[in-house]
Each structure stands twice: as C-alpha cells, then as structure tokens.
C-alpha cells in the first residue's frame with residue numbers, strides 16, 4: 001500500500017512525519033475526504049473548491065495546484081488499485097519549532113492515503129440512532145480543519161451510548177453531526193442548517209439539495225430546534241463516506257423515534273443514480 005508524503009509516493013511503512021510539524025502541535029492544517037466509485041473520484045471539483053476555501057480562511061498556502069493535486073490522488077488510486085472507497089488528503093502549515101505564531105515562509109506538507117470502504121447498505125436501509133448533546137466546538141466549523149477535538153469527543157459519547165452518530169446543538173438549535181450534516185422533513189419540505197460558520201458545508205449536503213431541487217421538493221436552509229426535530233416526519237444525515245442515512249432514534253437530552261420516510265428513500269435512489277452517471 002502506498003501513501004503520499006510531502007512530495008513523493010512511498011510505501012506506508014516508510015512514511016515518517018516530522019517532530020515539529022505544526023499539524024502535530026496545533027492541528028494546524030486542513031483536509032478533504034473524497035469518495036471513489038469504480039476508481040473514479042466523485043464530486044472532485046466541489047471538494048477541491050472547499051479545500052481551497054478552507055486554505056484561504058486559514059491563511060494557509062497550498063503546496064500544489066488543484067490540477068497537480070488531482071494527478072497525485074489519481075496516481076495513488078491506481079497504484080493502490082482502489083475500486084470503491086475514499087481518498088483522504090491533508091495539508092499542514094509546515095514544520096517549525098513550536099510557536100503559536102506561524103511564519104509565512106513554511107513549506108506546507110501534503111499527506112494522502114486511500115482506503116477501501118463499502119457503501120453502508122444496512123445503515124442506509126435500517127437507519128441509525130443519534131446521541132443528542134451540546135455542540136462545544138469553536139465558531140469556525142465551516143473550515144475543514146484537522147483540529148477535530150470537539151467532533152471526536154461527540155463521536156465517542158455517541159458510541160458509548162450505543163448510537164452511531166452524535167447530534168449537536170447550541171442552546172437547543174441543532175447544528176450538525178460529528179462527521180455529517182443533518183436534514184429534517186416536515187410537511188413535505190426539506191430543512192437543513194444554513195451554510196454558515198456553525199457547520200461544515202458538506203459536499204453531500206450540497207448534492208442532496210441539488211437532488212431535491214431537481215425533484216421539486218421544497219428546500220429551506222433553516223436551523224431546526226430540538227423541539228422541532230421531535231416533531232419532524234423524517235430525519236437523515238449525509239456525509240461523503242455514508243451518503244444518506246435515515247435516523248430512527250434520537251437519544252440523550254431528548255428522545256424520539258422515526259421511520260425511514262418516502263423523501264429519504266427518493267433522495268437515496270436519486271443519489272445512487274447520480275453516482276452511476
């Protein structure tokens with residue numbers, strides 16, 4: 001298995017990270033996860049646009065152009081003979097003796113790996129449970145930074161309570177999952193949190209909004225409260241690796257049950273078709 005480190009493709013066992021990498025000290029970097037179906041990246045352009053935006057918002061310079069990055073990723077997919085799975089890549093600001101104040105002359109470090117991953121068909125069919133908890137993260141959740149402490153704490157709490165994902169809220173206003181966005185259906189309208197600094201603007205989220213528009217399902221980018229969530233007709237989450245997963249139970253700070261509904265199923269079907277195109 002091969003990985004990318006800095007400026008070369010090497011065997012995974014030979015990959016060694018610098019002691020003074022700012023990613024290691026501060027989580028000072030950004031990343032993307034892109035789905036690979038039949039050896040081809042899905043929604044590549046959208047992911048690269050978000051990657052560039054994250055870099056800009058962090059005052060981070062990227063080591064490669066989008067075209068060069070695509071070449072690196074494509075080579076890695078082929079070298080590892082990846083059919084279905086995802087590619088992960090990140091850029092950290094570079095190597096510098098530990099100092100909060102970063103300098104702008106650092107050489108950013110790109111690392112990338114691929115992983116096989118099947119589409120989670122069982123969860124897509126049967127749904128999952130979400131653990132409801134407070135969103136304790138910072139106020140720039142729109143940046144896809146590798147600094148994910150709040151997210152991993154939420155994920156662990158969810159798992160410890162037999163839930164597959166977390167549902168985070170700020171004073172009763174629902175933001176997103178620990179690694180997914182959340183959608184609600186109420187009276188035929190699809191609701192999801194506006195793409196502001198409280199959430200990561202998921203590429204799958206954006207794709208689902210397009211699919212809903214094409215089906216003439218009304219979409220409103222509006223935050224839901226916990227109270228509104230308990231009265232929703234359908235709830236589902238979206239992410240690159242999981243696609244669209246119905247939510248059948250909310251647990252923790254509030255409790256409610258749901259069944260995978262018709263709009264969720266239509267969007268799942270449309271999603272599959274859009275992948276096959």
Ligand code: PLP
Nearest residue numbers: 179180181200202203204239240
């Ligand atoms: N929100 C958070 C916090 C995430 O980490 C992710 C993905 O990992 C998402 C949402 C979903 O984004 P995407 O659909 O681009 O994978």
